[in-house]
Amino acid sequence: xxxxxxxxxxxxxxxxxxxxxxxxxxxxxxxxxxxxxxxxxxxxxxxxxxxxxxxxxxxxxxxxxxxxxxxxxxxxxxxxxxxxxxxxxxxxxxxxxxxxxxxxxxxxxxxxxxxxxxxxxxxxxxxxxxxxxxxxxx
Amino acid sequence: xxxxxxxxxxxxxxxxxxxxxxxxxxxxxxxxxxxxxxxxxxxxxxxxxxxxxxxxxxxxxxxxxxxxxxxxxxxxxxxxxxxxxxxxxxxxxxxxxxxxxxxxxxxxxxxxxxxxxxxxxxxxxxxxxxxxxxxxxx
DNA sequence: TGCGTTACGTGATAAAATCACACGCGTAAA
DNA sequence: TTTACGCGTGTGATTTTATCACGTAACGCA
Numbered sequence: 573x574x575x576x577x578x579x580x581x582x583x584x585x586x587x588x589x590x591x592x593x594x595x596x597x598x599x600x601x602x603x604x605x606x607x608x609x610x611x612x613x614x615x616x617x618x619x620x621x622x623x624x625x626x627x628x629x630x631x632x633x634x635x636x637x638x639x640x641x642x643x644x645x646x647x648x649x650x651x652x653x654x655x656x657x658x659x660x661x662x663x664x665x666x667x668x669x670x671x672x673x674x675x676x677x678x679x680x681x682x683x684x685x686x687x688x689x690x691x692x693x694x695x696x697x698x699x700x701x702x703x704x705x706x707x708x709x710x
Numbered sequence: 711x712x713x714x715x716x717x718x719x720x721x722x723x724x725x726x727x728x729x730x731x732x733x734x735x736x737x738x739x740x741x742x743x744x745x746x747x748x749x750x751x752x753x754x755x756x757x758x759x760x761x762x763x764x765x766x767x768x769x770x771x772x773x774x775x776x777x778x779x780x781x782x783x784x785x786x787x788x789x790x791x792x793x794x795x796x797x798x799x800x801x802x803x804x805x806x807x808x809x810x811x812x813x814x815x816x817x818x819x820x821x822x823x824x825x826x827x828x829x830x831x832x833x834x835x836x837x838x839x840x841x842x843x844x845x846x847x848x
Numbered sequence: 849t850g851c852g853t854t855a856c857g858t859g860a861t862a863a864a865a866t867c868a869c870a871c872g873c874g875t876a877a878a
Numbered sequence: 879t880t881t882a883c884g885c886g887t888g889t890g891a892t893t894t895t896a897t898c899a900c901g902t903a904a905c906g907c908a
Contacts, residue, residue: 584854604894617858617859620857627855638776639833660821660822660827669825675820676814676817679811679813679814683809688840689798689836691837691838692801694836694837697835698832699829700829702827703826703827706827706828723886754889755890756864757865757866779865
């Protein structure tokens, strides 16, 4: 899958590289995996990758999945900004997807209010077995 | 705050030490912080702490907050098992609390079902400003 | 041209977690 | 009692993840 150049914000050279590497991968990628992937393109140091990931994250194009120390491309609609992200992570195949759910988001806001908490960001990481692996389960 | 010996499962010596250190701290503790704390008691190596944390986590007494690489004592009611944990984390003071919310849990289950996902565990990490810091905000 | 900002390159280092292997100690089978 | 085994532990090395610090290059703009 390639990205629409129309909607692409101004990215630096390294951000482009990292985003491409990430987009052309099925699964979440770790920083050092990306580094390996990009070595043929001249990327040598971890810093380069981490800087690009930071930039992409700030631009909302990439999310980090903390449970895996790995990164994925954000597939969400950028029209309305999501203060919440929901990730569904398969323990078996390692696949991870981002899903949107207004119901969860609404309840999260409720929880914040109930606790007088000024919510800046919320991330929900769900782990288990995806539909495919569930079927193949022993 | 001390723990009720009645309800305490069988813990190893190191698990007790780590749990005590964790329980007597306001904020989430990192593994190496715990190591420092426990050095006077003879704990010398990271492994010791990580092993204890693993054991405590398996027993459901401790949770890891991935966003912080830090650990807190589980305050939840152990009567009904929570497949979900919700953490409210203040960016300013670093305080973190676990909260329960059936509404969120229910919606999480819905999301899992909608995706034919066999949910094993879900963790929601909310970050922002706690009530206290919110008031003192510049 | 000169200046400031932003991206980039690079080596060192820190922080977080795990591996691998050995030892002591209780306890249950022989 | 002795042997064998599991489990918790101790310990040093190593791996994995992330950041610091500092210098240089590229670009926009007065």
